[in-house]
Amino acid sequence: MFQIRVSNPSTVAFAIGRIQFNRMPKTRFSAIQSKTEIPTSEPNPGSEGSNDGSTPELRVFARRKRFKKTEEVQKIVQPHAPKLAAPPDIEEFAYTKVSASTNSIDTGKPPANWEKVLEGIRKMRSSEDAPVDSMGCEKAGSALPPKERRFAVLVSSLLSSQTKDHVTHGAIQRLLQNNLLAADSIDKADEATIKSLIYPVGFYTRKATNLKKIAKICLTMYDGDIPSSLDELLSLPGIGPKMAHLVMNVGWNNVQGICVDTHVHRISNRLGWVSREGRKQKTSNPEETREALQLWLPKEEWDPINPLLVGFGQTVCTPLRPHCGVCNVSKFCPSAFKEASSPSSKSKKSGLSKKL
DNA sequence: CTCCGGCAAG
DNA sequence: CTTGCAGGAG
Numbered sequence: 001m002f003q004i005r006v007s008n009p010s011t012v013a014f015a016i017g018r019i020q021f022n023r024m025p026k027t028r029f030s031a032i033q034s035k036t037e038i039p040t041s042e043p044n045p046g047s048e049g050s051n052d053g054s055t056p057e058l059r060v061f062a063r064r065k066r067f068k069k070t071e072e073v074q075k076i077v078q079p080h081a082p083k084l085a086a087p088p089d090i091e092e093f094a095y096t097k098v099s100a101s102t103n104s105i106d107t108g109k110p111p112a113n114w115e116k117v118l119e120g121i122r123k124m125r126s127s128e129d130a131p132v133d134s135m136g137c138e139k140a141g142s143a144l145p146p147k148e149r150r151f152a153v154l155v156s157s158l159l160s161s162q163t164k165d166h167v168t169h170g171a172i173q174r175l176l177q178n179n180l181l182a183a184d185s186i187d188k189a190d191e192a193t194i195k196s197l198i199y200p201v202g203f204y205t206r207k208a209t210n211l212k213k214i215a216k217i218c219l220t221m222y223d224g225d226i227p228s229s230l231d232e233l234l235s236l237p238g239i240g241p242k243m244a245h246l247v248m249n250v251g252w253n254n255v256q257g258i259c260v261d262t263h264v265h266r267i268s269n270r271l272g273w274v275s276r277e278g279r280k281q282k283t284s285n286p287e288e289t290r291e292a293l294q295l296w297l298p299k300e301e302w303d304p305i306n307p308l309l310v311g312f313g314q315t316v317c318t319p320l321r322p323h324c325g326v327c328n329v330s331k332f333c334p335s336a337f338k339e340a341s342s343p344s345s346k347s348k349k350s351g352l353s354k355k356l
Numbered sequence: 357c358t359c360c361g362g363c364a365a366g
Numbered sequence: 367c368t369t370g371c372a373g374g375a376g
């Protein structure tokens with residue numbers, strides 16, 4: 001359904017195709033929505049709030065990281081600006097190492113039957129037609145030279161978040177036509193121009209700003225190329241963990257980690273892939289899920305797992321009211337048939353409590 | 357936890 | 367009409 005007509009289609013489609021944040025056909029099935037999203041918290045009666053996965057350690061760590069990023073960006077785009085003040089609590093806290101001890105995932109052992117589950121999902125995916133499949137972006141013939149291709153991948157990733165694929169595609173195409181898909185030209189271009197070209201991708205104002213900054217950073221520090229390490233990518237404004245891993249995977253063919261979006265996050269939790277045995281504890285955000293998955297999932301699967309689960313999440317394992325009835329791995333799924341209406345959401349359901 | 361800015365679903 | 371979405375940043 002997604003036709004690419006750019007001069008070099010596969011290049012840009014490559015990045016886009018791997019991300020699907022769009023509202024999907026899920027809507028066909030979901031009747032009424034409840035207040036909260038399912039995976040946010042486990043019912044967990046009895047021990048309330050004691051551990052929802054997000055530890056203060058994690059939060060402080062995240063804040064430090066963000067500050068560092070802000071600092072670096074500042075140095076590039078406003079070299080003469082006064083130094084930023086560090087957040088007050090930044091050194092109050094010695095970051096110790098969270099993952100193993102305080103978190104739910106401490107075994108690193110593969111969950112039972114994960115291979116069968118993957119296999120089953122693959123089967124469903126081959127018969128289902130998920131939006132994520134609709135472009136054969138996987139092999140990126142890439143008529144663009146490598147450097148330009150990588151930059152295009154980066155830009156595509158940035159634009160495509162929170163945006164329908166055809167909208168992203170349109171934006172990329174417009175950038176291409178205006179010769180604005182390279183670091184130097186973007187750097188020279190007017191921010192307003194970029195903004196109007198990428199409209200109406202989600203958050204186009206912020207993205208236009210970020211694009212300008214990224215272009216400048218790429219120009220001054222990477223000779224117009226994109227950073228080739230995860231950390232450097234993360235230091236770019238608007239590029240977080242999800243996009244950084246995506247760009248490493250498809251831009252550099254260098255798999256540093258799993259690209260975890262909400263689909264992967266949700267499904268991993270439902271399958272019990274990121275919880276410790278004998279506990280109901282789950283990961284509470286995509287980053288934790290990524291770390292948890294990486295503990296046991298064989299590295300060959302790191303790259304394919306994203307498109308696999310994204311498509312599965314679009315067609316079967318939908319955010320609300322997953323279609324457990326047609327899911328051929330439901331027998332392995334601890335959450336199967338249990339999320340008719342999210343139990344943790346306040347029961348504001350009005351007659352929608354019919355199980356699938 | 358909220359905002360960002362569109363947009364489609366209810 | 368209202369609401370949820372999805373990643374990053376504050």
